[in-house]
Amino acid sequence: MWGYILTVTMVSQESVAEPRRVAVSRRGILIGIRRLLPICVFVVPFGIAFGVAAVAGGLGPLQATGMSLFVFTATAQFAALEFLRDPVAFVSLGLVALSLSARHIIMGAALSAWVNQLPLGRRLAILFFLSDANFADTQGSMREGSPDLGPLLGGGLALWATWAASTAAGAFGGRIFGDTEAYGFGSLMLCFFAATALGMVRGSHGLIWPVVAASAVAIMTLPLLPTGWNILLAAVLGGLISVATHAE
Amino acid sequence: MLSDWSYTVSLIILASAAFATRVSGATLMSRVTPGPKVERFLEGLSVSVIAALVASGLAAGSGVSWAAVSAALVAMALSRSVVWAMLAGLICAIALRHALGL
Numbered sequence A: 001m002w003g004y005i006l007t008v009t010m011v012s013q014e015s016v017a018e019p020r021r022v023a024v025s026r027r028g029i030l031i032g033i034r035r036l037l038p039i040c041v042f043v044v045p046f047g048i049a050f051g052v053a054a055v056a057g058g059l060g061p062l063q064a065t066g067m068s069l070f071v072f073t074a075t076a077q078f079a080a081l082e083f084l085r086d087p088v089a090f091v092s093l094g095l096v097a098l099s100l101s102a103r104h105i106i107m108g109a110a111l112s113a114w115v116n117q118l119p120l121g122r123r124l125a126i127l128f129f130l131s132d133a134n135f136a137d138t139q140g141s142m143r144e145g146s147p148d149l150g151p152l153l154g155g156g157l158a159l160w161a162t163w164a165a166s167t168a169a170g171a172f173g174g175r176i177f178g179d180t181e182a183y184g185f186g187s188l189m190l191c192f193f194a195a196t197a198l199g200m201v202r203g204s205h206g207l208i209w210p211v212v213a214a215s216a217v218a219i220m221t222l223p224l225l226p227t228g229w230n231i232l233l234a235a236v237l238g239g240l241i242s243v244a245t246h247a248e
Numbered sequence B: 001m002l003s004d005w006s007y008t009v010s011l012i013i014l015a016s017a018a019f020a021t022r023v024s025g026a027t028l029m030s031r032v033t034p035g036p037k038v039e040r041f042l043e044g045l046s047v048s049v050i051a052a053l054v055a056s057g058l059a060a061g062s063g064v065s066w067a068a069v070s071a072a073l074v075a076m077a078l079s080r081s082v083v084w085a086m087l088a089g090l091i092c093a094i095a096l097r098h099a100l101g102l
Helices: A026-056 A061-070 A074-080 A090-101 A103-110 A120-128 A132-144 A150-177 A185-203 A205-221 A229-247 B004-029 B036-060 B063-079 B082-100
Strands: none
Touching: A026 A061, A026 A074, A026 A132, A026 A150, A026 A185, A026 B082, A061 A074, A061 A150, A061 B004, A074 A090, A074 B004, A090 B004, A103 A132, A103 A229, A103 B004, A103 B036, A120 A150, A120 B004, A132 A150, A132 A185, A132 B036, A185 A205, A185 B036, A185 B063, A185 B082, A205 A229, A205 B036, A229 B036, B036 B063, B063 B082
């Protein structure tokens, strides 16, 4: 498993190939599962932490597990725990969930040339499993023009199953796991994202300016905007800068 | 403790919001024919989402996070492997937390 090293997005981003006729192959699904398994190892402590926190916050173990199965968005789920006390502020809960998940709109748009070739049912099924990690993982091959969405689905399935199972472990296992932050896992998703971004930039020097601008805007607007919206703003700005620098 | 009714409604709201954001980007783009500029825009969007997640996480994070991400970037630059990058970040974070007594 570990031999299947994730060398993400080393491709030339200068020439974005047109996707050929899109398919979802069984082989691609298995490739996606294998490629994301190392990432899943690092998802486990987050899932356990959510399960523990959810039960401590008043949810039952089954309720906590159900949330991970149907929502599958770590940031929104953690934030939701603040609202899940009777009487629940349903409108605020919905707005917070939308804002924290808003970056998925951008990811879906970025994948549209591929997923929109699929029948509606398959398209919706694949997009349910869209998350930060499998989106980042498949960017390289998708931009090369790979017609197979199997790795995206396979990676998402692996992440979803791991997230739900580790939530159940945390929710049913209680506090025997202790403080997962003490094991140094708190920064791991950041490390993954940073390494992925570096791989994309190395593939195309033109992407350095969107990265710099998006990072700066995300930090500057972090205290000013509702949580999650700074990501959306930074992403749109990065896209615009990408167009402008390419035109030059 | 949350009542079953409140939990069910909350779950429907959360799941609907998450699913709606996942499908709306592709649905909106189905009404637009992407040209080279749109493709370049989406390419910039892709890397910018990831960069913004890192920047926001670091801004809200501790010195340990900064050190771990720095170690991961160095490892990625040297090895071109995300797994080695994550292992470098993990080892750095554990070492620092022990050294600082956190």
